[in-house]
Amino acid sequence: MRLRADAGTCAGAGQCARVAPDLFDQDGDGLVVLLRAEARGPARERALLTADLCPSGALRVHGSA
Ligand code: SF4
Known part of the structure; x- marks a missing residue:
């Protein structure tokens, strides 16, 4: 799973x-x-959770692997 974070x-x-x-x-x-x-692995769940929790929509997750 790929992560992107937009500091802007x-x-x-x-x-x-x-x-x-x-x-x-x-x-x-x-x-x-x-x-x-x-x-990867357990970090995927945390990545998905942070994308849901982020109040500004600055976090994006892509892909399933
Ligand atoms: S959770 Fe907070 S610190 Fe993290 S990207 Fe979103 S707004 Fe920024």
Whole structure:
């Protein structure tokens, strides 16, 4: 599963970094930083959850593998 994070859309709410710290971080302004562009195994579930939780729609997931 491929991940995309748009810092220009991010609202800095931080749910992504709390739910999936292996996939997302926040920069000094609180905006999302994508740590890994690929999620496999258990990380896929966390990636899907963060996309649902993100209040700004800044996170996108693509593909099923
Ligand atoms: S959950 Fe969405 S709005 Fe919040 S930091 Fe992550 S990408 Fe930004």
